Amino acid sequence: MTNSIHDMGGTHGFGPVESEPNEPVFHEDWEGRVYALQRAMGATGLWTIDGGRASLENLPPLAYLASSYYRRWFLGLERRVVAHGLVGEDELAAGRALRPGMRLNRKMTLDDAKAMSFANFDRPSPGPARFKPGDPVRTKNLHPATHTRLPRYARGKLGTIEAVRGCHVFPDTAAVGAGENPQWLYNVVFTGRELWGEEADPAIKVSIEAFEPYLVPA
Amino acid sequence: MPANDPHTHDHGSELSEMQLRVKALETILTEKGYVEPAALDQIIENVETRIGPHIGARVVARAWVDPEFKRRLLTDATEAVNSVAEFDPVGAHLIAVENTPQTHNVVVCTLCSCYPWPVLGLPPVWYKSAPYRSRTVIDPKGVLADFGVSLPPGTDIRIWDSTAETRFLVVPIRPDGTEGWSEEALAALVTRDSMVGTGLAKSPEEHGTEAAR
Numbered sequence: 001m002t003n004s005i006h007d008m009g010g011t012h013g014f015g016p017v018e019s020e021p022n023e024p025v026f027h028e029d030w031e032g033r034v035y036a037l038q039r040a041m042g043a044t045g046l047w048t049i050d051g052g053r054a055s056l057e058n059l060p061p062l063a064y065l066a067s068s069y070y071r072r073w074f075l076g077l078e079r080r081v082v083a084h085g086l087v088g089e090d091e092l093a094a095g096r097a098l099r100p101g102m103r104l105n106r107k108m109t110l111d112d113a114k115a116m117s118f119a120n121f122d123r124p125s126p127g128p129a130r131f132k133p134g135d136p137v138r139t140k141n142l143h144p145a146t147h148t149r150l151p152r153y154a155r156g157k158l159g160t161i162e163a164v165r166g167c168h169v170f171p172d173t174a175a176v177g178a179g180e181n182p183q184w185l186y187n188v189v190f191t192g193r194e195l196w197g198e199e200a201d202p203a204i205k206v207s208i209e210a211f212e213p214y215l216v217p218a
Numbered sequence: 219m220p221a222n223d224p225h226t227h228d229h230g231s232e233l234s235e236m237q238l239r240v241k242a243l244e245t246i247l248t249e250k251g252y253v254e255p256a257a258l259d260q261i262i263e264n265v266e267t268r269i270g271p272h273i274g275a276r277v278v279a280r281a282w283v284d285p286e287f288k289r290r291l292l293t294d295a296t297e298a299v300n301s302v303a304e305f306d307p308v309g310a311h312l313i314a315v316e317n318t319p320q321t322h323n324v325v326v327c328t329l330c331s332c333y334p335w336p337v338l339g340l341p342p343v344w345y346k347s348a349p350y351r352s353r354t355v356i357d358p359k360g361v362l363a364d365f366g367v368s369l370p371p372g373t374d375i376r377i378w379d380s381t382a383e384t385r386f387l388v389v390p391i392r393p394d395g396t397e398g399w400s401e402e403a404l405a406a407l408v409t410r411d412s413m414v415g416t417g418l419a420k421s422p423e424e425h426g427t428e429a430a431r
Contacts, residue, residue: 009328011352017364020342022375026265030240036258069346095242101250113260121383149381151328203374209382
């Protein structure tokens, strides 16, 4: 979902940011296991990183806010393995496998984990980029019911192309199984006043990374 | 733990519930042949010991002493970091942004938790928290104040919202009084927060005080 609780930029009322001195990587062992399960199951290639994000965004808003970060990851992963037919609800209830697993095309091995490679989202371009640095653009006023990476606070706003990032997997289609559909990606910078009004601090600028379908010439 | 983390209830029932549920899911996924426990252990070891802010700190320190490396870093951070790290962060589309006396950079992910894993490791809880994700784009000075950071009057602030697979590393300003320091000594001044933009690199005095404790 797009207009959901995860899209937090500009929301008031969450209070101060509190950092923890000498914070451990994981606070509980189960958090590390969830992280590892998420990485390993992501490597199966059965869903995309955007599909994974969408499954977290689709959590009910109260569950999203009330859950710690790795609990959200866990809930999203549980939903995904069931939705893809990898695990049955009866197996989750039993806490053990009741049937043999499906055959996977890819599986993360110990050697893969040691190699520690990070996914690459660059793709060959389908055509020339529509914009260049310095071009004025306006973000579209989009409210799709499915996944998007155009945050609410930056919709319908006037900005400037600062950089062209190349062509990347388009999250809006990749998340819903509609293909990578590579699109040009840009850094678009806005003044604080364009985003937050005349009272905003003139010293502030905010940029987003915006895919070409989010933009029109201004 | 931060008081605003809803996970830190004192009664502990969520913890035991999560321990049980995670264990059950791992058991099922292992029995069905989808995951290898040894690979899971290695994935955890990677983020607990191999990647972390020490890598970013080495990159920043080198940029401070080597103008040619700094030029490469600001042009193509993925290539420059590959040449310093012990591994190849392929695919990470990394962008380095330099703090100057005119402009201070801050990185956020308002939509989730995007963070430059290969150079900083996994993000701290505050980076993923609702307060940071909500306020940084509208009230960055307030957020910096939460971290005890106040910038000289007239400093512009640039917020980088990580809304795609591009990732950002802030190159903080080299502290005064570090002329002639080795790369290794400089790296000790480069904090995680200074590479996100919610902190500044430590001064020699701050570092000396901490080291003496």
